Every structure is written in structure tokens, then in C-alpha cells.
Amino acid sequence: RRIQDHHQLRIDSLSQEGVQQHKEAVGSTWDVRKRMRSRSKMMSDEEEEEEEEEERQREHPFIVTEPGEVARGKKNGLDYLFHLYEQCRDFLIQVQHIAKEHGQKCPTKVTNQVFRFAKKAGAHCINKPKMRHYVHCYALHCLDKDTSNQLRRQFKETGQNVGAWRQACYNPLVAIAALHHHDIDSIFNSHPCLSIWYVPTKLRQLCHAHRNNSASTSTSTSTHHHLLF
Amino acid sequence: RRIQDHHQLRIDSLSQEGVQQHKEAVGSTWDVRKRMRSRSKMMSDEEEEEEEEEERQREHPFIVTEPGEVARGKKNGLDYLFHLYEQCRDFLIQVQHIAKEHGQKCPTKVTNQVFRFAKKAGAHCINKPKMRHYVHCYALHCLDKDTSNQLRRQFKETGQNVGAWRQACYNPLVAIAALHHHDIDSIFNSHPCLSIWYVPTKLRQLCHAHRNNSASTSTSTSTHHHLLF
DNA sequence: AGAAGGACCAGTGGTCCGTA
């Protein structure tokens, strides 16, 4: 809170960027509506304040797009989804700089504080439930772009919805974790773009379950070996 | 919570250690009182359960002791204080091992969870407000044992109380931080015994204030230089 | 039916202040 008071100028300029990006992504439906309402109210300037309270349109839902493909109609593509994660990283870095300037404790992750900062900076396209929901999809994008891109093409081709694609992102990640002693935390921590995100509960559970399965397999295998030779 | 259910055996054995250490430190006042009460109630076994609800005696207050000195009377010495920080570290390491076994998120700091674990393990001498209160004293002990020991001897000699000694621990730490760009967080993080403790708010503030002071000094100095040469 | 996100909740970091 104090951080933002001290840096209003910086945030205000950021805010313009945020709105700009928002307009591009959402197709400026909200802004158009706002502009029209403003025009039709030219005479009643007092109510201008109330305008700010107007309900903001939801973001368009995501659809499965190929790498580089822009979503048509009232939809957003997956490149845009991943772009939001990069925006969050930028906001975190700003919050970190400000915290250090002021000798305050410095977040290492995208926390509630960062989401609040992003919102104040005008990035209404960013919210916590959404970002947490797709973290593991972004993780696959960071850790194995080829597999991620292949999955996107495959799910687009077969006309699957975003929920199905999202589910399908878990398996390749569990396989990657298996190559690193099923330690998904260390995988996240050793990648600069991922280390700022909390490991999603479900992903951690899947990696753990897979470890237990493969452990019992390899135990019985080595037992087998032991018995045979 | 689930962690503890799954590891009751381990905790129970620890609990004995905890009680043992507690007895040694506190002079077993509580245990004696408990034993006497138990004896005098030999006939009424049903009320044995209620015994557990009995109020536990507070820890004896700390006094300033020299390194190696054991406190006399109903007092605890500073070696014992620092020993509690090491106990907390052990408890954290146990919690970490258990968390990893169960594929749960793994704390890197002494959190509420660790304090709860310590209490369940019988370490009633450990509590959050106390440990947080003296963190910076322990930090000085870790970072510059000579200065820390010297300070203890000096404050003991002049008959100062624990509060005064505690206050006096801030300055040497701020001086150490100044040698590391006033970055107290990085100092804590690079020492294995300290990295598990949150940097105390007041210590961080003092380091920051000192940075601003010395920054304005060095600025005017370099300005001076610039003007003169 | 599929999806976005406001809003809630259990448990956290932080420390005050009633207690001994």
C-alpha cells in the first residue's frame, strides 16, 4: 500500500501500457462502450465520476491456438495467456525494486501484493485465480517448448477445448520431473521464469504419486533382479 | 497436522528429548511439582487425565551470561538461548524431511508449522514470540562470535539487564550490513543457520536508515571531491 | 457445458499487551 503511494507517477505511466495491452487483447469492447456512454452523457458532467464504477467486461475465454496464431472472434489465444505470465514477472520485478528502495521485505514470488500492484497499474487482464489455474501449462511452455507446441497443435487439430488441453499439460511435466528425481520444486526453482510461481498443488501431487508408483516398480524390479541373479 | 499423525513414533521419541532438555534448562520445577501432585493423588486415578491440563510454569527469564557460563538460580543463560535456535533448526529439518516424503510443500523458514511441530514434540521451551524477539542477537552470535562474546562480557560486567543487551546487539549488525551494501537479507540468506529465520523488521529498518544516512554522506563527500578536484 | 474471476476461508507472519 505504502509502496504504491510513493510511486504513483511510475504506476500511472504503467497504467497506460496496461490499458493499451488490455484493449488489444479484449478487442476494446469495454472501451468502446465506455466512449459511447460518455458521449451520450456530454451534458451531465456530474455523473462522470459514477462512470468509473461501471462494470468491466470479463476477459474473453481462451481457445487452443497454435504457436503464433491469433485467436479470432471473442476469444484469446494461448500466446496471450503465456504473455500474461511474463507481464506478472515484470510486475514482480517492479515490486521488488520498490521494496528494496524502501528497505522493505522483498517478495520472491508472485504474491497477492504483486496482483494488487498489477491491478492498480491497470492490468485488469491479470487476476490470481486465472494465473494459478494455468501455471502448469506455462511451466510446460518454459521447460519443453517443443512438446508444448506439439500438444497445442494436436489439441487444436482435434478441436478440443481449453480445459482438455490444460489437463493434458500435466503428463509431460510429470515425465520431466521423473528425470529429476520427481523433484518438481527444484525444477521450478532452477528456471528463472518459473521460480517466481508457486508449484500448483495438483502438479505436486501427481509428481509425488508417480514417484511412489515408479519407486514400487523399481523396488520390485530390483527385488526381482536380486532374486534371479 | 497430517504430517504429525503419520509420524507419531518419531515425534514421541523426540518428545522425551524435548522434555529432558526442558528439565535441565528450567531446573525441573514443573516436573517436580507434577510428580508430587501425582503421588498425593495415588488413590484417585480417574483425575489423572485432568493432570494434563495443569498450568505449565513459564520459562525462567534470561540473564546476560558470559560464553560458557551457566545461569544460577531461576534464570537461563544466553548459551541456552542460542541453543534454542539450534533446536528450532533441527525441528525445521525434520519437518522438511517429512514434507518431502509426503510430496508436500517444504518450508524453508521456521514457520508456524515448525513451532507447532516443536510444541507437539514436547519442546515447550520454544515459542514464536520469544524466538522472534531475540533473532538478531542470535544473528550476531552467528556472524561475529568475537564481537558477540565481547558484548556479553561487557554487559554482564556492568550488570545490565537482558533488554539492554538485546538492544545493544543491533549496532554491530548494522555495521556488518554496511560492509555488504546494507543488504541484511543477503547476509541472512548466505549463512546456513540464519537463512531459516525471517529478518526482524526493526533490524531491516535500522540497516535501511543507516544506508540512507551513509548514502547522503558519501554523496556529499563525492560531490565535495568533484568540486575540489 | 465450458470458462473467468469475485470473494471467501483456514492457517500465516508479526507482535501487542494482559500476566506473573
Added chain:
DNA sequence: AGAAGGACCAGTGGTCCGTA
């Protein structure tokens, strides 16, 4: 007066579920 620690509180991580 000096000190130990129960207990409170604002703001967190996590995600459900009323909404569109």
C-alpha cells in the same frame, strides 16, 4: 520494572462456486 508468551489481527495462499 523487566520479561515470557497466549492470543489476536491484518493480510496470505489457495480455490470454490455464483456468474455470464
